[in-house]
Amino acid sequence: MSTFQLEVLTHERTVILTDVEYVGLPGKNGRFGVLKGHIPIMAALKLGILEFGSYRGKRRKIALSGGFAQMQGNKLVVMANTAELAEEIDVLRAQRAKERAERRLSEKKDDLDFARAQTALRKAILRLEIADGE
Amino acid sequence: MAQSGREIKRRIASITSTQQITRAMEMIAATKLRQAQEQVFSTRPYFQRLKTSLSAVLSAAEKGGEDLAENVRPRRGPRYCLLVITSDRGLAGGYNVRILRQAEIFLKENPATDMVIVGRKARDYFRSRNQTFLAEFVNLGDDPTLRQGQQIGQVIYDFYLHGLFDRISILSAKFINSITHPVELRTVLPLAERQKERPEESGLEPLFLYEPSINAVLAAILPLYINAAVFQSLVEAKASEFGARMTAMRSATDNAGELIEELNLTYHRARQAVITKEIAEIVGGADALKA
Numbered sequence: 001m002s003t004f005q006l007e008v009l010t011h012e013r014t015v016i017l018t019d020v021e022y023v024g025l026p027g028k029n030g031r032f033g034v035l036k037g038h039i040p041i042m043a044a045l046k047l048g049i050l051e052f053g054s055y056r057g058k059r060r061k062i063a064l065s066g067g068f069a070q071m072q073g074n075k076l077v078v079m080a081n082t083a084e085l086a087e088e089i090d091v092l093r094a095q096r097a098k099e100r101a102e103r104r105l106s107e108k109k110d111d112l113d114f115a116r117a118q119t120a121l122r123k124a125i126l127r128l129e130i131a132d133g134e
Numbered sequence: 135m136a137q138s139g140r141e142i143k144r145r146i147a148s149i150t151s152t153q154q155i156t157r158a159m160e161m162i163a164a165t166k167l168r169q170a171q172e173q174v175f176s177t178r179p180y181f182q183r184l185k186t187s188l189s190a191v192l193s194a195a196e197k198g199g200e201d202l203a204e205n206v207r208p209r210r211g212p213r214y215c216l217l218v219i220t221s222d223r224g225l226a227g228g229y230n231v232r233i234l235r236q237a238e239i240f241l242k243e244n245p246a247t248d249m250v251i252v253g254r255k256a257r258d259y260f261r262s263r264n265q266t267f268l269a270e271f272v273n274l275g276d277d278p279t280l281r282q283g284q285q286i287g288q289v290i291y292d293f294y295l296h297g298l299f300d301r302i303s304i305l306s307a308k309f310i311n312s313i314t315h316p317v318e319l320r321t322v323l324p325l326a327e328r329q330k331e332r333p334e335e336s337g338l339e340p341l342f343l344y345e346p347s348i349n350a351v352l353a354a355i356l357p358l359y360i361n362a363a364v365f366q367s368l369v370e371a372k373a374s375e376f377g378a379r380m381t382a383m384r385s386a387t388d389n390a391g392e393l394i395e396e397l398n399l400t401y402h403r404a405r406q407a408v409i410t411k412e413i414a415e416i417v418g419g420a421d422a423l424k425a
């Protein structure tokens with residue numbers, strides 16, 4: 001299968017820049033896939049997993065904290081607040097973050113704190129899930 | 135020059151130790167500057183790209199006559215949010231003073247301004263003037279992290295969504311090189327003004343498909359963009375701070391050097407005067423004995 005370029009960026013670094021056959025993205029309204037020749041698209045993403053690699057074979061995963069994706073020409077650019085390759089995830093840290101978030105959720109504070117803790121928990125669970133697959 | 139030799143010696147010793155401190159601080163600032171400088175250059179492209187994407191979406195929305203949701207629609211009101219970025223520590227020459235002076239001018243020109251403060255210097259300054267602000271962030275440390283940028287950005291974005299202000303500007307030092315870092319007012323929102331000056335150059339711009347909707351895409355990009363603007367400014371401010379500190383400490387070291395030289399001269403003059411006097415006395419005494 002023919003390939004296109006995928007670039008995943010955070011403000012601090014380029015997480016990955018590589019040629020891929022397929023990218024699976026966590027769109028706001030559900031997952032969708034991108035192949036070479038996709039029409040120009042700008043998509044809002046939610047917290048979730050970005051998969052990339054070959055169409056049928058092996059794929060790698062990135063934990064994405066929302067953000068957006070832009071396909072233009074033969075290049076897909078994904079920009080996010082945080083993005084971590086599965087093999088980079090620190091399982092212990094994620095575990096601790098999960099516990100912390102759970103603890104905060106069990107204490108009852110005002111709404112904003114609650115929403116933040118919920119996001120933190122979702123992020124931690126996502127990171128653990130991805131790291132587990134490695 | 136009635137100072138005694140011992141007194142001058144003591145002053146020389148004290149200035150020398152001050153000089154050692156300022157020299158050490160200069161070297162520390164120089165090292166940290168190098169790291170900060172790298173960060174400045176490696177983070178600039180990301181911010182630029184986000185800005186380009188955001189203005190592409192906004193101009194597409196405008197051209198398409200899109201009815202944007204209240205919270206993401208560009209606002210034109212007079213209420214400002216001003217993010218003022220200073221350092222936590224002093225000893226950086228006029229670095230903080232210049233920023234605070236600009237902030238005062240801004241506040242005078244735009245009375246409907248709410249401030250968000252970064253750095254202990256700005257906080258203490260405005261607090262002592264009974265100036266209120268929306269939020270403060272102090273003790274950010276020597277290398278700004280993405281996380282700090284996101285925390286501050288998040289707070290500003292939350293306020294923005296709640297309609298506390300219409301415009302967001304950042305007042306901080308822009309890093310050009312270690313001696314040049316002018317205070318810059320960076321307009322974060324609204325973006326569109328520049329867009330209008332540049333008329334229909336398009337036709338080249340591809341027609342994007344917005345998934346799930348242009349509103350959702352804007353809602354995804356806006357917070358990223360604000361975070362990036364904050365982080366970018368933090369990084370540039372930090373590099374500028376080290377530049378300013380390095381320069382300030384270098385001139386302090388130089389001044390100490392000059393002072394030491396002068397004192398040395400005075401010391402040796404005094405010492406010679408004493409010797410001359412003693413010789414004169416001895417000669418005088420010998421003459422007296424001979425006579």
